[in-house]
Amino acid sequence: MKKIFLTFLTIIFFYCTSKKEETNIIHLKLREVNNFGSFKKSFSMLLKSSSEKAEKESKGIPKDWKEFYIKRIWIDAFQVVYQDFIKKNLDESKFNDKYKTWIKNPNQRKLSKKSINSYVNIIFRENKNGEVEYILDTNNNKDFSDEEIRIPLKVSDNFNYSISAKKSPFVDYQLSTNNGILKEKVKVLVLLNSNKDLMYGFPQIFETSFLNRKIQVSHGFSNVTFDEKSVFMIENKKEEINIHEIVKIDDFMYKNLGVNINTKTLILERIPRDKELFSTNVGFKAIPFKIKKMNSKDSISILNYRGKFIYIDFWGTWCAPCLMEIPTIEYAYEETSRSDIEFLGIAVHDTKEKVKSFNLIYPQFLESDSKNLKEKYNIIKYPTTFLIDRKGKIVAKDLKGEKLLDTLNFYIKNYKN
Incomplete structure (x- = not known):
């Protein structure tokens, strides 16, 4: 009888310990919002050169466009690199070694060996009037003939990014997750800088709430998958909390464990009060090395x-x-x-x-x-x-x-x- 009682106590102890560990991990469901939120805007440049791959697979280029540049805009950078790796029959283990050093998010997902629309093609030129114009393959069918010619807005002082983001077109793409290949849409904002160079970004953030506080979450606007960047901001605070960094909410410290794109959740870890804290954000002890x-x-x-x-x-x-x-x-x-x-x-x-x-x-x-x-x-x-x-x-x-x-x-x- 005594042995049975001790066994029962042991089971209860481990069950309670397990439940305690589970409650320290918080999963917050995310809702998509199509703008830059309170985050610093970030754009990638479209250099004046052409991609041979984009040129080979595209059709429907206007006949009067004699000189132009055609490129791929990577929406899911890791999937693009991976499927090109597979196409060339290169050693997959080498990609995995590199992928581990690139990726910062512990919530990994399955990449597709089959080539999918993880990018979108864009063609641009300077017309006879000296204006830069472009065509974006928004339905991702590799055919520009069913798309409109657009004139990018030029960025200036006090530029209104919110209005531009609202007017920017949605692009169809495919996202590889642990739940299979999903059909998705994302806005692509193409602008012109002061040097007449095109730049692009994805004006997309996610929102959630925790302990009566609104939280905005960003992937950095240059890659939509949170593989490299997974940062959040709490309302009325300017500090960006990067992945693995710590923030105080009420009486507890919480670590940013990143976004799980498979479940579309932000994951936080509540840190025990007696644990010594090291982080890479300002105000915390630097991580020893x-x-x-x-x-x-x-x-x-x-x-x-x-x-x-x-x-x-x-x-x-x-x-x-x-x-x-x-x-x-x-x-x-x-x-x-x-x-x-x-x-x-x-x-x-x-x-x-x-x-x-x-x-x-x-x-x-x-x-x-x-x-x-x-x-x-x-x-x-x-x-x-x-x-x-x-x-x-x-x-x-x-x-x-x-x-x-x-x-x-x-x-x-x-x-x-």
């Missing part, structure tokens, strides 16, 4: 720099915006004291030889000499920078530009832990 020195077998840790500020720059020799920032970073390095602040350059997708060829004066490391540092810090754009205070807390992100030195000096002189 070790990384090997470039010319040594020894490693450094951010714990080595307690008592001084650390400026971390994730960059690459292949990244033009990163290279533009180097002179201002080197100037800031020369004009500050190592007793106050240390600089760490972390080169991503790079080699020792390429980094060394730049002869940079501040310490450099290869991200590949760490344990998934890019993933831990959720690096999806370059350059990305972090300023960490004397006690290891992140106090600022993405500090760069001409005022970098002034900003760093302000923190060094005025910031109190």
Whole structure:
């Protein structure tokens, strides 16, 4: 009888523990909204070059269009790359290895080996009057003859993106999920910048609510699947909470576990009160890491720099915006004291030889000499920078530009832990 009673207590204990773990994970159903919401707008450029693949599969190009560019707009970037990989009979394991480094969202989905409409074709040109015009294959039938010619609006100061988003056309596409291949629609907003270059974005966000607060969710407007970016904002707050970052709601801390596109839900994890918190958002302790020195077998840790500020720059020799920032970073390095602040350059997708060829004066490391540092810090754009205070807390992100030195000096002189 005693054994039966103990067994019963054990079952109850594990059941309660399991239920407690389940209640720490919150699934919030999402509702689609066709605009940019409160997020910073983001667009991708349409370079003046043609895609051979788009040209081969398209028909119905107007006969009087003698000179033009034709391209693919990727709606689901990972599916496009995957199906091209399969078509070429390349080793699928190599794609999976790359896919794991690209993807940030833990809520993975099944990609289709069969080619699907995960992109849309667009054709554009400059007409005799000097106007840029384009045709978008909105029904995705690879035929431009049943589509209208459109004139893109030019972006200017105080440009009304909301009205433009509302007037932009829907495009049919297919989305591969764990539930099969779904037929979907998304708005594609095509605009003209000051250099007369076309740019496009997907004005689509999602909304939900939690504890009487409205929440907006974004995929970043350049890829609709939340694979790379899964960010949310709580009403009346300007801070964007990226995937794996933490936010306080009422008396609890919650971690963003991303959007599950299979169920169209935002997933949050409620964090126990007694757990030490590390995150990549401002106000939290920086995630500890070790990384090997470039010319040594020894490693450094951010714990080595307690008592001084650390400026971390994730960059690459292949990244033009990163290279533009180097002179201002080197100037800031020369004009500050190592007793106050240390600089760490972390080169991503790079080699020792390429980094060394730049002869940079501040310490450099290869991200590949760490344990998934890019993933831990959720690096999806370059350059990305972090300023960490004397006690290891992140106090600022993405500090760069001409005022970098002034900003760093302000923190060094005025910031109190």
